[in-house]
Amino acid sequence: MAVYWCTQCKSPVWASDRPVCFGCGSSEAKYLATDVRPVFARERRILEFYGHGSLDDAAVWRASKSTHYYINGQTVAAPSSEQLRRDLSAITEYLLAVGGYDVLDEQLIERYRKSLKNSQTRLAELEYEATSFIRETAGEFPEPQYQYLVSFSGGKDSTVVSDLVRRSLGRADILHIFGDTTLEDPNTYAYIHQFQADNPLIPFFPARAESDFFSLVDKMGPPSRTMRWCCTIFKIGPINEALQTFSHRVLTFYGIRAGESHHRGRYARITTRRRRDLYVSRAEDDLHGVTTRAKMGQQVTASPILDWSEFDVWLYILSHNLPFNKSYRLGFSRVGCWLCPMNSRWSELLTQLFFPENATLWRGKLLDFARRIGKPDPEEYVDSQAWTRRFGGAGLENRFTGLEVKPCGEMDHTIQLSVGRSVNKGLLEYLKPLGRINGDLGRSELGEIYLEGRCNGDWAGLIVQAIEGADIIRVTALAPKDFHRLMGYIRCQASKFEQCIRCTACAAVCPQGAITVCSDPPIYEIDQDRCTGCLECVTHFGSPGCLVAKSLSVYGEAATHDHLVRLNDMEESQS
Numbered sequence: 001m002a003v004y005w006c007t008q009c010k011s012p013v014w015a016s017d018r019p020v021c022f023g024c025g026s027s028e029a030k031y032l033a034t035d036v037r038p039v040f041a042r043e044r045r046i047l048e049f050y051g052h053g054s055l056d057d058a059a060v061w062r063a064s065k066s067t068h069y070y071i072n073g074q075t076v077a078a079p080s081s082e083q084l085r086r087d088l089s090a091i092t093e094y095l096l097a098v099g100g101y102d103v104l105d106e107q108l109i110e111r112y113r114k115s116l117k118n119s120q121t122r123l124a125e126l127e128y129e130a131t132s133f134i135r136e137t138a139g140e141f142p143e144p145q146y147q148y149l150v151s152f153s154g155g156k157d158s159t160v161v162s163d164l165v166r167r168s169l170g171r172a173d174i175l176h177i178f179g180d181t182t183l184e185d186p187n188t189y190a191y192i193h194q195f196q197a198d199n200p201l202i203p204f205f206p207a208r209a210e211s212d213f214f215s216l217v218d219k220m221g222p223p224s225r226t227m228r229w230c231c232t233i234f235k236i237g238p239i240n241e242a243l244q245t246f247s248h249r250v251l252t253f254y255g256i257r258a259g260e261s262h263h264r265g266r267y268a269r270i271t272t273r274r275r276r277d278l279y280v281s282r283a284e285d286d287l288h289g290v291t292t293r294a295k296m297g298q299q300v301t302a303s304p305i306l307d308w309s310e311f312d313v314w315l316y317i318l319s320h321n322l323p324f325n326k327s328y329r330l331g332f333s334r335v336g337c338w339l340c341p342m343n344s345r346w347s348e349l350l351t352q353l354f355f356p357e358n359a360t361l362w363r364g365k366l367l368d369f370a371r372r373i374g375k376p377d378p379e380e381y382v383d384s385q386a387w388t389r390r391f392g393g394a395g396l397e398n399r400f401t402g403l404e405v406k407p408c409g410e411m412d413h414t415i416q417l418s419v420g421r422s423v424n425k426g427l428l429e430y431l432k433p434l435g436r437i438n439g440d441l442g443r444s445e446l447g448e449i450y451l452e453g454r455c456n457g458d459w460a461g462l463i464v465q466a467i468e469g470a471d472i473i474r475v476t477a478l479a480p481k482d483f484h485r486l487m488g489y490i491r492c493q494a495s496k497f498e499q500c501i502r503c504t505a506c507a508a509v510c511p512q513g514a515i516t517v518c519s520d521p522p523i524y525e526i527d528q529d530r531c532t533g534c535l536e537c538v539t540h541f542g543s544p545g546c547l548v549a550k551s552l553s554v555y556g557e558a559a560t561h562d563h564l565v566r567l568n569d570m571e572e573s574q575s
Contacts (some may be wrong), residue, residue: 001015005030015029034064038318042095067080130168146248147246159325182234183230188335221552225342229551392554400549402544447468451464461479493545502517
């Protein structure tokens with residue numbers, strides 16, 4: 001399936017390799033692209049800046065997966081990011097030289113709506129399939145056993161899903177939850193407020209993290225494409241915490257589309273996750289697009305528009321005359337965190353153009369970070385987007401080089417760990433996933449803690465000696481089946497104790513809701529009665545066991561250098 005251009009109707013047609021326009025019956029439509037989106041007034045003005053003439057009355061679409069526009073069916077190359085960066089000031093003045101963009105946008109919306117009349121058969125098929133899916137899913141997971149909700153981001157996809165769910169279920173009182181990352185652009189917040197005002201019967205729940213993003217950037221460095229710690233702390237965590245307050249399990253309808261990314265493209269092959277690490281394919285399960293154990297808490301998630309294209313989404317929005325986020329009128333193809341490292345060059349430049357205060361703030365933070373890690377040319381580091389490719393904490397003073405772990409004397413299954421934080425009572429909380437604390441068996445006068453093994457039987461118990469104020473932790477494993485693996489778990493939790501800044505990441509990934517984290521006042525607590533020892537909080541973030549430690553870890557030559565420096569310091573202290 002792809003988008004073609006009907007030369008008779010002068011409008012796009014979504015069709016197979018033998019396109020037929022349902023408007024005029026013509027079979028001579030020409031291929032445009034795999035997917036397209038509409039182009040509104042301000043983006044058209046940018047094209048006019050580059051010599052494409054007046055586009056007020058033209059039919060303009062942009063390819064979703066390439067740098068091409070289609071003006072009245074003719075292919076036009078988009079300006080390069082180098083051109084846009086060079087001309088940014090001039091484009092700003094050019095945009096400000098005229099007005100009336102909002103009025104023109106309303107006219108364009110009406111024209112787009114009329115031009116899509118030849119795609120109404122396609123729309124009817126999409127709606128029938130999505131509506132049937134929603135109703136079947138609701139029947140499989142009925143109320144009151146399940147609380148229904150829509151995950152609402154303020155983007156076009158969740159706007160469509162919200163409308164589909166309410167229409168399919170014939171109700172206006174479906175709970176909507178908005179994961180407020182605190183980094184949405186101003187138009188998103190404006191749209192959220194307008195959506196609530198337009199739909200007063202919808203119960204609306206904003207979930208927001210307590211942490212301050214820019215304070216965490218100072219401690220951990222900016223998130224990158226390989227280290228997106230921000231999603232866990234500012235999106236998944238708050239939503240998961242909100243879901244844990246519900247008395248019933250949750251059926252959440254998401255606006256995820258497979259065409260958005262390679263990663264999301266794999267969702268089409270996964271339908272139901274019935275238990276940990278077990279996925280059921282479409283062929284094995286009739287609930288296409290349903291995940292019964294999502295990464296955000298004990299919930300069922302359903303994706304009604306999983307296989308929709310971007311063209312399909314706009315076909316629905318424009319045909320039903322739905323309000324939508326104004327940022328799409330500026331030229332953004334996706335909305336979300338305005339400083340996301342996954343943003344395209346185009347989105348970055350649009351942020352500089354339309355939200356200059358935000359862009360200036362973030363650029364200042366990035367330049368400061370580049371100087372802190374010793375980059376010879378901070379501006380080149382930022383402008384080339386090298387910060388989006390960084391991996392770990394190389395160059396940071398608080399980088400994590402790992403814990404010193406060694407065998408303890410001649411005792412079997414015993415290790416000694418050196419930590420960079422003085423031992424205190426808070427250590428107990430980090431040990432609870434590894435066993436249930438039994439205060440009657442540990443010798444408190446020796447700083448000894450006894451942990452009973454969990455029901456999986458991989459170890460009978462742990463004896464931990466950690467004297468308050470010291471920087472040494474000794475651990476003896478009782479009857480371990482796999483001592484090496486168990487020591488890895490212990491190292492993870494010791495690293496977490498050392499590096500913890502109460503970022504809430506552990507609470508975000510706990511499927512039982514057993515972890516409570518608060519930055520002010522500083523709290524990290526695990527409810528022993530709710531913790532099942534599943535070890536998700538221990539293993540979720542890889543070998544360091546901690547999101548902060550992972551983000552600050554050093555690798556390659558930097559790790560080797562730090563290791564040699566540490567060995568030299570040890571030798572000098574012993575001489």
